[in-house]
Amino acid sequence: MSEERSLNFIEQIIEDDIANGVNDGRVLTRFPPEPNGYLHIGHAKSIVLNFGLAQKYNGKTNLRFDDTNPVTEDTEYVDSIKEDIRWLGFEWDKELYASDYFDQMYEFAVELIKKGLAYVEDATSEQIAASKGTPTTPGTPTPARSRSVEENLDLFERMRKGEFKDGEKTLRAKIDLASPNMHMRDPIMYRIKHAHHHRTGDKWCIYPMYDFAHGQSDSIENITHSVCTLEFIPHRPLYDWFIKELEIFPSHQYEFARLNLNYTVMSKRKLKQLVAENYVSGWDDPRMPTISGLRRRGYTAASIRGLCERVGVQKRDNMIDVGLLEFCIREELNRTANRVMAVLDPVKLVITNYPEGQVEEMTAENNPEDASAGSRTLHFSNTLYIEREDFMEEPPKKFFRLGPGLHVRLKNAYIIKGESVEKDADGNITTIYATYLPESKSGGDHSGMTVKGTIHWVSAAHAATAEVRVYDRLFKSENPNAEEGDFKDFINPDSLQVIKEAYVEPGLLKAQPGDRFQFMRKGYFTVDPDSTAEKVVFNRTVTLKDAWAKVNK
Ligand code: ATP
Numbered sequence: 001m002s003e004e005r006s007l008n009f010i011e012q013i014i015e016d017d018i019a020n021g022v023n024d025g026r027v028l029t030r031f032p033p034e035p036n037g038y039l040h041i042g043h044a045k046s047i048v049l050n051f052g053l054a055q056k057y058n059g060k061t062n063l064r065f066d067d068t069n070p071v072t073e074d075t076e077y078v079d080s081i082k083e084d085i086r087w088l089g090f091e092w093d094k095e096l097y098a099s100d101y102f103d104q105m106y107e108f109a110v111e112l113i114k115k116g117l118a119y120v121e122d123a124t125s126e127q128i129a130a131s132k133g134t135p136t137t138p139g140t141p142t143p144a145r146s147r148s149v150e151e152n153l154d155l156f157e158r159m160r161k162g163e164f165k166d167g168e169k170t171l172r173a174k175i176d177l178a179s180p181n182m183h184m185r186d187p188i189m190y191r192i193k194h195a196h197h198h199r200t201g202d203k204w205c206i207y208p209m210y211d212f213a214h215g216q217s218d219s220i221e222n223i224t225h226s227v228c229t230l231e232f233i234p235h236r237p238l239y240d241w242f243i244k245e246l247e248i249f250p251s252h253q254y255e256f257a258r259l260n261l262n263y264t265v266m267s268k269r270k271l272k273q274l275v276a277e278n279y280v281s282g283w284d285d286p287r288m289p290t291i292s293g294l295r296r297r298g299y300t301a302a303s304i305r306g307l308c309e310r311v312g313v314q315k316r317d318n319m320i321d322v323g324l325l326e327f328c329i330r331e332e333l334n335r336t337a338n339r340v341m342a343v344l345d346p347v348k349l350v351i352t353n354y355p356e357g358q359v360e361e362m363t364a365e366n367n368p369e370d371a372s373a374g375s376r377t378l379h380f381s382n383t384l385y386i387e388r389e390d391f392m393e394e395p396p397k398k399f400f401r402l403g404p405g406l407h408v409r410l411k412n413a414y415i416i417k418g419e420s421v422e423k424d425a426d427g428n429i430t431t432i433y434a435t436y437l438p439e440s441k442s443g444g445d446h447s448g449m450t451v452k453g454t455i456h457w458v459s460a461a462h463a464a465t466a467e468v469r470v471y472d473r474l475f476k477s478e479n480p481n482a483e484e485g486d487f488k489d490f491i492n493p494d495s496l497q498v499i500k501e502a503y504v505e506p507g508l509l510k511a512q513p514g515d516r517f518q519f520m521r522k523g524y525f526t527v528d529p530d531s532t533a534e535k536v537v538f539n540r541t542v543t544l545k546d547a548w549a550k551v552n553k
């Protein structure tokens with residue numbers, strides 16, 4: 001976190017609270033994921049904020065699984081969420097589950113019933129909705145609203161015991177059917193759901209609603225600053241009402257703008273659909289905006305934290321250009337990634353005046369941005385692979401690469417001149433013939449010749465074969481959520497291109513999953529876990545071109 005930037009509005013609130021001795025200056029935040037999917041980059045924003053606040057103010061952060069909906073939740077998600085938070089570089093104080101508070105929440109509900117502030121409703125959810133009125137007209141009480149405390153206590157206990165079917169009864173808070181805030185018009189606190197819960201098993205058949213569970217969990221844990229996204233602003237009066245009426249620890253809710261990224265979707269429901277319907281290979285497909293997908297794509301934790309810091313903490317929703325995320329990783333990898341040569345679309349090049357069978361060792365610097373990265377040895381011979389696009393039979397004027405009669409430098413090696421080509425029956429070039437200038441060797445060039453272009457290459461006899469997966473945006477539309485019709489209609493059909501036989505420096509056979517490289521002139525790539533000892537699989541993290549910085553500088 002940069003120390004020079006001004007305080008964001010939540011830091012300002014916390015500093016005021018500390019100055020005023022609120023909670024004796026104690027800061028306890030929480031990150032409350034629902035374990036119904038993998039974390040995405042929007043969650044990273046919330047994680048960086050919640051954990052960052054605690055770090056800055058000597059506080060702590062709880063990880064609380066908001067597991068009050070038995071049907072959609074799973075321990076697979078719990079495990080992945082923990083892995084992703086740790087990978088992002090944060091450690092929670094306590095690992096907690098809202099479901100651990102079900103007994104306490106039940107007691108809270110009984111207390112509100114006893115105070116005449118909650119009642120058991122018979123009406124269906126449709127009937128409740130219809131009787132709630134509109135923002136400008138008050139709702140009308142249902143007959144259940146006038147039930148006695150005794151009857152409510154009895155019915156609520158019978159709800160718990162499983163005497164009623166799903167949807168037959170609910171527990172509602174008795175607040176104000178004329179409130180301009182619809183959330184205050186006797187909101188539902190409990191519903192019946194005869195469903196197995198991933199932690200509590202079959203102990204419960206009634207489950208608390210978000211509004212009743214969330215604030216109460218915050219309060220039970222003595223959370224001082226409960227930070228959530230803007231859509232919860234209208235829920236805040238209800239959050240405060242439950243805490244006041246129950247006379248429990250006064251946690252406070254603060255809202256900030258969620259992180260939205262263009263050319264993707266972030267709702268877990270939608271991401272789950274992409275996985276279930278095989279549009280992607282899984283939650284960690286490198287095209288997914290999930291933390292695990294970004295990790296597999298080659299993003300570092302620092303680059304994701306960096307994005308969250310740059311975006312800042314805002315009070316109004318906005319859309320962040322994915323180019324900013326790419327800028328963050330490019331900036332880091334430019335400093336840290338070793339340069340290597342990889343030919344993605346190979347064509348054979350034979351140097352006719354270089355002795356057949358001779359192998360020379362060339363020295364190549366690993367990273368011009370980092371002298372401590374050292375150097376490596378490359379093998380040079382008379383038969384190489386170069387990129388097909390680096391040769392043109394009829395080059396236009398400013399083509400500074402290879403063509404008949406054109407000179408170009410082979411990186412870390414010699415200047416060569418294009419001579420002739422050999423083609424197959426379809427007219428495709430199969431071999432390019434060239435000659436080299438023996439006195440032009442890199443590092444000791446006394447050829448007196450200057451060339452404008454330098455191209456990369458690998459020696460055919462030494463190169464290793466690699467699979468390279470080239471990714472593009474998952475969606476063609478900048479905001480698939482705002483499009484009419486199904487968001488899946490806007491999936492980019494060309495979001496993955498698989499190159500089965502690319503040629504890379506043989507040293508890359510030793511690379512481990514997660515290692516990151518710059519393929520010179522091609523982009524940044526990372527080793528995918530699908531790699532084997534015989535074949536390395538690379539994912540393209542990002543191209544070299546810096547479109548975002550150009551537009552925004
Ligand atoms: P989704 O709609 O993707 O399912 P959610 O809000 O339901 O998201 P939760 O697991 O409930 O997901 O979220 C955990 C925490 O992360 C919440 O505090 C939520 O506000 C926050 N969060 C979720 N998405 C974003 C986002 N895009 N930007 C910032 N914070 C987010």
Ligand code: MG
Nearest residue numbers: 033034066210
């Ligand atoms: Mg949620």
